[in-house]
Amino acid sequence: MMDPALLLLYVLVFPGLLFLVGYGFLLQFVDRKLAARMQARVGPPLLQPFADFVKMLAKETITPTGVKRADFDWAPLLAFAAVATAFMYVPVIGLSPFAFQGDLILVLYLLTVPSIVLFLLGWLSRNIFATLGGVRAITQLFIYEVPFFLALLAPAIMAGSWSISVIVAWQASHPWFALLQPIGFVVALIGLQAKLERTPFDIPEAETEIVAGPWTELTGRRLALMHLTMDIALVAGSALVAALFLGGPLLPWTIEPAWLAGLAGFGLFLAKTLAILLVLTSLRMAMGRVRIDQLNDFGWKYLASAAILQVFVVLAMNAWWAP
Amino acid sequence: MPEIVVPIGPHHPALKEPVNFKVIADGELIVRLELDISYNHRGIEKAAESRDFIKVVPLLERVCGICSHSHTTTFVKGIEEAMKLTIPKRAQYLRTVVAELERMHSHLLWLGVAAHEIGFNTLFMWTWRDREAVQDSLEELTGNRVNYGINEVGGVRRDISDREAVRVLDRLPLLEDRIAKYREMVAHEPTTLARFRGVGRLTRTEALSYGTVGPTARASGVEYDIRRDDPYLAYEEMPWEIVTDTHGDVFGRTLVRIGELLESLKIVRYGLENMPGGPVKVPAPRGGPRAEILSRYEAPRGELAHFMRTNNTDKVERLDIRTPTLANWTSVAVSLVGQNLADIPVVVAAIDPCLSCTSRVTIVDREERETKTLTWEELRDHGKRFYREKRGV
């Protein structure tokens, strides 16, 4: 166990809260810049996401009449806290010091909190658009969550552990799960896009249909915090997929000075999460939005079946090459 | 979920102009639609009665920004018909070329907006970038990107040089390429197909009975285009085809508009290459004889009709503008029943609504529970009463 001062540094600064927020801003910048260049536009400058955050903090926070201010205040905070906590268990430089058996399940559950918070915000907003958006958010949650969980279950089965750090360590001496379980990898990426509510799955926030869905009545600090939550969810989600499928920050060979190994691991972490972001951005830019009933069809017919198939394949493979 | 009233408009990100849809929905399914289109009324028909034939043309240009040339051309050719004036060939060709360039810019704009309504912002950005080529051409030919100011009674105000014609012609091959690419993309991209197919379906009989016009009707198999069936300007001399489709849904309308883009490009190319020489205007008399003229024109959105009554003065006595969007609204209200809430922006965008053109005022009497239209005298009395009672004037 690490000494408490170092642990505090880990949690609060690096790779904890400060790094998480900073990297969230960086990934948002890369996402927006890449998207803009793909559309033949120029795109925002490097500090734009930070500037947006500061600007939103400075704006007036309006609470609609009849809504309890306290609810509106703690809901985004809850979502932010959940995602930040989830990130603690994902390996960033080497294995996570908080790892324990079952932390994968904990992370998955914590990452569903933003969607539930959005539903709550929609419900509490007393606004027809927000309610519709909240209902859509929950419906979408039900649709993609099953395939997403199953796809992330498959590496756990093959590595024989419920801890993300153990799965990452397993991949240091075996091929990556992206190669061993390609179907699961694809399903996980699609599920991640749906979890982050990005096109083609930005149905709860469909700007041209229901104004801003559950985000309609969020203003000022609450909007800044909720926006930031989605940004760090992007980081946490990509880091999770990178850890489970692309081997995380571990190298298949050991490097001698420990600090160099740490640095190399961190570099790998950055590279892998950026690669996943590239895929997610291209997916976001290349398609339009689907309808919720079409997502229902697609999710249950194709995604869920693919994920179940992947789990069966893994079980068969496990039985074939008995441990 | 019980029935809820979702107010789409007058302020809504899906709408470019204010219109009020009260959608009564059961969950995500639409049960009923109530329409109010009076938000953009500016009194242009009345204002046109106090301006002479030179000053009224800039006013009519500003009925709508996207189809401004349509309105001026319709009016001006109607007045020329009343005065029994024949304008020179070169002027006809110039008007046609500008009209087709306007159709191209309108359809490219529409393609971008339709993509934006389904969240496909990439296609939105690309089509609007290519639209810049059309806007640059219009700027070179007429002097302005919108509200071209090129029409006057008796011809066109400005002639174009060969160099300008060549510059426009040079832009056309790349545009043709891009439009063909968009046709490919739209016809095969999975989310576009999922959102456009089967949405807002109108059968041929429905289209005819609700009076839809333009690409909305042509997508349901109605083969009617004013440029062919009631020809005007130089369309009879140019080689072009009517574009129809049998899908009847938003996908069909997309295909029709992309087809019309390519046809318009052909007309522009033919017009610029075969432009006859000669003057571009003839002197027009100041006033028009007594006449009642119905002037029709195929605007980018459909059939545009101007009814004008002249009475031997230099102003119109009455001008009535029936725009294509007004004719298409019924089809929206009808085809949206039973569809999803998410389809509203798609179906509304598919008729290419131009609310600036459309707005009509309807008087709703709450106590009597009836709607009616007022005569001019009734309106004046109402106005006097209003200001006397409410403002103490």
Next chain:
Amino acid sequence: MSEGNVVLEMLRNLARKPATVLYPKEKLPVPEAFRGRIAIRDENCIGCTKCAIICPTECIDMVASEREVEVKGGKKIVRRKKPVVHLFACIRCGLCEEYCPTDPKAIYLTTEPSGSGTDKDVVVQ
């Protein structure tokens, strides 16, 4: 499947320069036909008020201003009025330029952009 077309185009765009013109560092060429900001050449104006009469928005006021001018045929007359344009009411239709009888035109449209401002009563004279 044509999704590939979209993705290919997107990747190709990554390699190219963006389509944006970085105004004001880069500027677009303005065609000579462009109807821009209105301007007045006072030395040519003979005060006939045709521009004010024809203007659709009635944004041209004629103000008193006496000056001797030379008209066609060599005669010298005293012009009594000159036009003054409300810049932000002008719709740049060019009718005043078309109907102005002098050569070079006393009132004309330049190729400069009209600009914007907060003073509704800004005039050009």
